[in-house]
Amino acid sequence: xxxxxxxxxxxxxxxxxxxxxxxxxxxxxxxxxxxxxxxxxxxxxxxxxxxxxxxxxxxxxxxxxxxxxxxxxxxxxxxxxxxxxxxxxxxxxxxxxxxxxxxxxxxxxxxxxxxxxxxxxxxxxxxxxxxxxxxxxxxxxxxxxxxxxxxxxxxxxxx
Numbered sequence: 163x164x165x166x167x168x169x170x171x172x173x174x175x176x177x178x179x180x181x182x183x184x185x186x187x188x189x190x191x192x193x194x195x196x197x198x199x200x201x202x203x204x205x206x207x208x209x210x211x212x213x214x215x216x217x218x219x220x221x222x223x224x225x226x227x228x229x230x231x232x233x234x235x236x237x238x239x240x241x242x243x244x245x246x247x248x249x250x251x252x253x254x255x256x257x258x259x260x261x262x263x264x265x266x267x268x269x270x271x272x273x274x275x276x277x278x279x280x281x282x283x284x285x286x287x288x289x290x291x292x293x294x295x296x297x298x299x300x301x302x303x304x305x306x307x308x309x310x311x312x313x314x315x316x317x318x319x320x321x
Contacts, residue, residue, distance in 0.1 A: 197292070199240070204237050204240070208225065208242060211245060223315050225315065226315075231317070232319045235300050238297070239294070246288045248288075250269060250307050252307070255303075260306065263308075277303075303318045
C-alpha cells in the first residue's frame with residue numbers, strides 16, 4: 163500500500179512539473195509549431211504562394227506578411243504557416259540575407275528572443291504556430307525559410 167502511495171505522489175509531482183514548464187514564460191512550446199496562438203502576439207503570416215517578392219529598403223522580401231514588420235521593443239512576435247506544406251522562419255542575423263542553404267539545425271525550434279543568435283521557428287506544418295519570440299533589443303533582424311531560402315526572406319525591425 164505504501165509503495166502505491168509513493169508512486170501516486172511521484173506521478174502528481176511529475177505532472178505538476180510538466181504543467182509548470184509548459185506555462186513558464188520563455189519555455190519552449192511543442193516542436194513543430196503546435197503551440198497555438200499566443201494572445202497579444204504580433205502575427206507574421208508565412209506563405210510562399212500568397213506573398214510575392216517586393217522591393218524594400220532591406221532588399222527583396224517575400225513569403226511573409228507583414229514584411230518588413232516594424233514593432234516596438236517588448237512586443238512578442240509569432241509566425242503562422244498559411245500554406246499546406248512546411249516552412250521555417252529562421253534567423254540569418256542582422257547584416258542581411260544569405261544566398262546559400264541554411265543549416266539543417268534551423269529545422270529545430272530554438273530561441274525565445276530575436277536578439278538571440280540563430281533563433282528558429284523550427285518546422286511549421288500547415289496552420290502551425292511558432293513559439294513566441296520576444297523583442298527585447300532594438301535592431302534589424304533578417305530571417306529566411308530553410309526550405310525556400312532563395313524565395314522566402316523577411317525582416318523584423320524592432321524600435
